[in-house]
Amino acid sequence: MSFIEDSLITRINLILKDEKETMTRLRLIVQLILGFGERNPGLTRILTGHALMFEQDRLQGRINQLFERIEVQLRQVMRERKMREGEAFQADEALLASQLLAFCEGLLSRYVSF
Template sequence: MSANQKPNRKQQILECLALMLQTSPGQRITTAKLAAEVGVSEAALYRHFPSKARMFEGLIEFIEESIFSRINLILGDHKEALIRCHHILHVMLIFAERNPGMCRILSGDAIMGENERLGIRVNQFFEKLESQFKQVLRERKLREGKGFDIPEQALANMLVSYTEGKISQYVRSSFSKKPSDDFNEQWQFLMASK
């Protein structure tokens, strides 16, 4: 029975951490505050996670799994490059909107002053997202016989920069300026200059 309780407690700790990141914008989350929110001792937190950094890594893993599993579904359902890119961007923005606490991690706000490897993990996430866009854009030549006016690398970087900017804006606005605001109009503008 204790084996069943451990994953539940671990999940509860991560959910509390995500909620605290959302409800305490700009504040540093300490293990003492987190333990109090979960209703356990700090020692109990460390029975489930060897460090606070590992707790943040658990949230980063959740972000990666959520986003890239959805991207795989998009790639399976759609063949046209621009539709794929549109859906991938939209998934990123809606995920951010629904998970404000995670945005504090993606923007670097919550992990400032924490273990350096957390920033590296977030950078790797965005590099993987950019590689995914680049692959989709390169496949356009093969599948559709069309290219772009700028190199695929530059366009992929622009799409990721747009995403990062929307997430950072959401965090800076204390979660009032939603990432998906004006997305359709902005997408139309981007595609008009393709």
């Protein structure tokens, strides 16, 4: 689980450091999550909970925390858009971040189903 957290969060932080344009940041974060899922099917089974059916609640809690951290970062990127680019999203950033993460989680679940 630490490898998953370190891989995703470290790379997300690099994206945030290197990229300034909001839509590019969001695209790269989504591509990172989905690419990680494609390249690491076993770890994706952990992320989606498929490999955790009989595991401790603590491990599922860590996965939930990871997704919450990613959602917070997505929300922050969206909120910074107004300061950086002078325009805001028409919808609530929290809702958009939640939907974007749900999209990623759904595709990760599809990866392990095939």
